Amino acid sequence: MSVLRPLDKLPVLNTATILLVGTDDGLLQQLANSMLQEDCASELKVHLAKSLPLPSNVNRPRIDLIMFVVNLHSKYSLQNVEESLRHVDTTFFLGKVGFLATGAGRDSHCSVHRNTIVKLAHTYRSPLLFCDLEMEVSRTTMAQRLVRMLQICAGHVPGVSALNLLSLLRSSENPSLEDL
DSSP states (O other): OOOBOTTSSOOOTTEEEEEEEOSOHHHHHHHHHHHHHSOOSSEEEEEEESSSSOOTTSOOOOOOEEEEEEETTOHHHHHHHHHHGGGBOGGGGTTSEEEEEEOTTOGGGOSSOHHHHHHHHHHTTOOEEEEOTTSHHHHHHHHHHHHHHHHHHTTOSTTOOHHHHHHHHOOTTSOOGGGO
16 A cells, blocks of 8 residues: 655655546546646646555656545545545645535535535645536636645745645634534
8 A cells, every 4th residue: 555655755846746636537637727727937747646545656756735626416526535545644734635625516416515524624634625616717716726725835935834824724714623
C-alpha cells in the first residue's frame, strides 16, 4: 500500500502541482482545463485520479495540494473519497488537503447530506468548498480559487504558508465540531 507524503520529492522551481481525486472524470477534466486557462506566474500541473493509492512505479512530480471531490449525488463518490483518505500521510493535512463538494445546487437530488461532508472535513481539519461544477461560471470561479490555493501551498506566495491558508479558510460561519 503506497502512502502519499508531501516531502517525498524535492520542489521544482516555479511549478505547482495539484491532485484532484474523484469519480466524475468529465467534471474533473473540465475543472482541470479551467485551472490551466487561468493566468498564473507558476507552471501549473493538474493530475487526476479516480482513487488512491496511486501506482508506485510511476515517476510523478511533488504534489503540493490534494483536493478530494465529492459528488453529493453519489454515495459511491463519498465512499471512494473515504477509502482514498487512508492512503494520505497525516502531514499532508497541515494545509495541503481540501474537500470540494459538487452538486450542491440541487438539494432535492442529493444522496449525500451536506452535514456528512462537513463532518468529514472537520474530522480531517481541512477546508471544505462547495461548487456546482456543471455550471461554467461556478467552475471558472472555483478554478481561480483553487489556483490561488495551489500557489500558496506550493510556496509561491511570499509571506503566506499552507498553514496560514488553513487558518484563513476556517470561517466563523462553519459550524463548530460541538454543534455537529
